[in-house]
Amino acid sequence: MKELVLVATNLMGAIPTSIFNISSLLSLSLSENNLSSNLPSNIGLWLPNLHGLLLVGNKLTGIIPESISNASKLTLLDLNSNAFTDDILPTTIGNFSASLENIQADHCGIRGNIPNEIALGKLQILDLSNNRLQGSIPDDICPLKNMGDLRLNENELFGLIPECLGNITSLRYLYLNSNKLAFVIPTRLGNLKDISEINMSSNSLNGNLPPQLGSFKVATLIDFSMNQFTGKIPSTIIGLQNLVTLSLAHNKFQGSIPDLFGSMVSLEFLDLSYNDLSDVIPKSLETLSHLSYLNVSFNKLRGEIPNGVPFANFTIQPFMLNDALCDAPKFQVPACHTSSFHHLRKKRVALALYILLQIASILLATTFVFLFIKCRRYKSLSNVDLLPTITPPRITYQQFFRATNGFSESNLLGMGSFGSVYKAILEDTTVFAIKVFNLQVEGAFKSFDIECEIMRHIRHRNLTKVISSCSNLDFKALVLEYMPNGSLEKWLYSYNYFLDMLQRLDIMIDVACALEYLHPDYSMPLVHCDLKPNNILLDDDFVAHVSDFGIAKLLDFGENVTHTNTIATFGYIAPKFGLEGLVSTSCDVYSYGILLMETFTRLKPTDEMFFEDMTMKRWINESLPNAISHVIDTNLLKLEEEHLTAVVL
Incomplete structure (x- = not known):
């Protein structure tokens, strides 16, 4: 006899020990019965050829005998839905390292720690969910290069998520939800480029979601709900075109709902409830034709609830308890203004804003022309100090x-x-x-x-x-x-300070004029080497002054490139030169380009959304000219919209 299959035949009582003496058995399946009592202590002694042991859905108790490891050719061990009461598996499980590929023991009432010996070289599936496992997730799991499915959810595991889990690049399914795991999600999990489903909900994880999650290009399910995550929803998630289910509910996320959520064409389930999200619900969500579940309740959202597909099928519940949402009576929230005058005003503002955005794109595209003209206008003053020279006596x-x-x-x-x-x-x-x-x-x-x-x-x-x-x-x-207005960094990133569009443009023109003086006009070209917002200081009249020449380099006559041992600030270094310690005036030009983009977007080049191939330059290039509102600092747009509203009225 090679196979014995007695599935769902209403067997009761203990398993006859004689079954485990059939040495020719390749597969034994007694699943979905009412078998009870303990497994025989000699369960594996006389089964040298057994490949599959399936005892799913019974009422087996006691321990899993150590003798099971004598069935040394076992590839599938399925003990789901039983009532074992001792450690998950005996340490002799290590004897299966040359054969066992699939261990399933969920809903077994197993307690204790996950034994280190579980790290079997050929293991592809490990399901220990819905038990009472304690302790931490052992690092010994990490070398399992063939693992495709790891489920440790619904236990009492605590501590850190091992960073080395990111080394199991074969993982397709990772379920760690409903434990007591804490601290941050390791950035190395971004290596799991083939992950299809990842669930870490109902833990005590905190901090920002790492931007490396944008590597989950084939993921269909991401659930990080019921944790303590903070910060903004990382924009890198938005590039996951295959995502069907996304839940970030019950966290502490802030900021706005990214408008580019509308590009996640496969999305069917989106839960952002119970956070601190503000601003409006993006109308781009109307393009998600497959979206059947949306929940943004218990946030601080305001403005009009979109009314296109799929919003026509939603009730009030997904929008409850926000700051100031408005819409038609069907959602039982205050109606938005619907008078013809209001609609006319909205159209005028929208038209004016569109014109503003086009002008802004032209300004950005032609900035260097303005810089050239204005710098030439200043050239006659370049070597003259326009401020009175204050020369104090020697200071002790x-x-x-x-x-x-x-x-x-x-x-x-x-x-x-x-x-x-x-x-x-x-x-x-x-x-x-x-x-x-x-x-x-x-x-x-x-x-x-x-x-x-x-x-x-x-x-x-x-x-x-x-x-x-x-x-x-x-x-x-x-x-x-002394510069009374401090640095450009302060004015870009402090909540109590604000620069309008023209002020930012003037500042960038001033910086360009400084570079024009240092590079071709100075007798020996001087490379600043560390151009960034902290090194741009503003005087009483918001005239910009380039400061901090502590790592600057002079180029000799006829010299285009020199070497430095001091590397500038990461994110502002020209890749072609800075990382190799080589500098030229082109390095300052590159840094200036980064500074220019940062000034008008209010995003640092090291922001979490920029990683791998997605650079600030690429992001802006892909957004112009039709989506400039996605890249311009939102504070600029709000100010201009308020101004235009007043003008058109």
């Missing part, structure tokens, strides 16, 4: 100390790689900025010498002026012109 360390209130944190303006900048008020009430170098940092001495040498020879209205210095063996500092 004691004067520095008093002027900064003992280098107090209340006087701290900012910190850089080589030191800190303080606001200093001298006894005659003159205000300066003092850059104090941290001489404990490698490279600080050289940075001080470079900045002193460079700033002694250059002079331009868009460069920060070095007025004096203090230098001895244990203290080095520069006295700089």
Whole structure:
């Protein structure tokens, strides 16, 4: 006898021990019966050829005998839906390393830890869900290169999700939901490029969702609900065109619902309820023809509920308890204004906004033309200091100390790689900025010498002026012109500050003029090497001044490229030069392009949405000219819309 199949035949009582003496058996299936009692202690001793053992859906109790490992050719072990009461499997399970491919033991009442010996080399399916397993997920699982289905959900597992799970690149199904797992999702899980379903709901996971989740290109189900995730919904998720089910409910996500959700054409189930999402429900969701379930309740959404397909089939429940949603009476929320005057106003605003966006795209596309014209206009002034030169007497360390209130944190303006900048008020009430170098940092001495040498020879209205210095063996500092409006970084990313479209354009023109002076106009071309928002300072009139020449490089006559050992800030480095330590004026031009895009989008080049092939440049190129509203800083659009509303009315 090679196969014994007695499925759903209403067998009762204990399994006869004689069955386990049929040494010729290849497959034994006694599933879906009422068999009870313990498994025989000699279950595997006389089954040397057994490949499949299926005891699903019975009432078996006790332990899983160690002798089962003597069935050394077993490839499938299915014990689902029984009532075992001891450790999941004996440590002798390791004897199956050359054969066992499929272990299924869900709903078995098993408790204890997952044994390290479960790491069987040929294992493809491991289902230990719906038990009472405790402890952490062992790293020993990670070398299982053939694993395609891992289900540890509905247990009491705690601790971290092992980062090395990202090494099991064969995984298609990963279910870790309903445990007590904590901390963040490892970024290495982005390596699971063939994952089809991933469920980590109902844990205590927190932090931001890693942008690497955008690698799940073939995923059809993602469920991270019932956790404590924060931050914005990562835009990288939006590129998952095969996604059918997405649940991010019961977290602490903030910001708006990404408009590009409308591009997820396969989406049928979307649950964003119980978060802190704000702004409007994107009308782009109307294009999701397969969407049959949507829930955005218990957020802070406002504005009109879209009325196209599939919204026509929804009830009020998915929209309940938001800030200010409005629509027709069917949703039992306040009606939006529907007068003809209101519609006319909306059309006018929409038309005006469309015109504004086209103008904005033209501005961005032709910025360099404006820069060239304006820089040439400034050229006659390039070598003239337009601000009065303030030359204090030589300043001692004691004067520095008093002027900064003992280098107090209340006087701290900012910190850089080589030191800190303080606001200093001298006894005659003159205000300066003092850059104090941290001489404990490698490279600080050289940075001080470079900045002193460079700033002694250059002079331009868009460069920060070095007025004096203090230098001895244990203290080095520069006295700089004070910039009351701080850095461009502050004005872009602080909630209490805002720059309108023209201010941003003027700032970028100022920076371009500074570069035009440093590159071709200066007697020896000078490469700044670290152009970024923190190094653009704004004076009383919001004139921009390029600062921090601590890693700048001078090019000799006829020299186009030089070498540096100090790498600039990641995200602003020209790939062709910076990563190899080679710099040229082209590096500054590249950094300027990044800075230009960042200034008008209010997104850093290191934002989580930019990874692998999706760079800031590519994102903007793909959005112009028809989707500029997706890339322009939303605060700019809101301000212009309010202004245009007032104009057209």
